[in-house]
Amino acid sequence: MSEYHELHCTECKAAIFLEEENYKRRLSDGKIFFCPNGHEQVFREPTERKLQKQIDYLHQHVEALEEENKYLHHAINGYKGQLGKLKKKIKALEELHHDARVL
Numbered sequence: 001m002s003e004y005h006e007l008h009c010t011e012c013k014a015a016i017f018l019e020e021e022n023y024k025r026r027l028s029d030g031k032i033f034f035c036p037n038g039h040e041q042v043f044r045e046p047t048e049r050k051l052q053k054q055i056d057y058l059h060q061h062v063e064a065l066e067e068e069n070k071y072l073h074h075a076i077n078g079y080k081g082q083l084g085k086l087k088k089k090i091k092a093l094e095e096l097h098h099d100a101r102v103l
């Protein structure tokens with residue numbers, strides 16, 4: 001014989017007996033069920049939905065980080081280019097300064 005979970009209607013307090021399998025299913029899928037007097041019952045924020053929300057949030061977070069990473073790589077490359085140009089300018093100025101002293 002299967003086990004039953006005894007719950008009570010949130011409106012009329014009537015006893016509701018859910019078979020173990022149905023109990024677990026309603027807990028994870030969040031679908032409605034009824035008390036003997038026809039009142040709708042539902043488990044709030046079922047585990048599956050809660051986990052799916054967290055997964056979605058983390059996916060979005062990872063995507064945002066990947067975008068930021070791309071942007072930063074682009075910026076770093078830009079700075080490297082500027083640095084290279086400045087080094088060349090400094091070198092040219094140093095040579096000019098050296099030449100001026102020699103003259």
Ligand SMILES: [Zn+2]
Nearest residue numbers: 009012035039
């Ligand atoms: Zn009821």
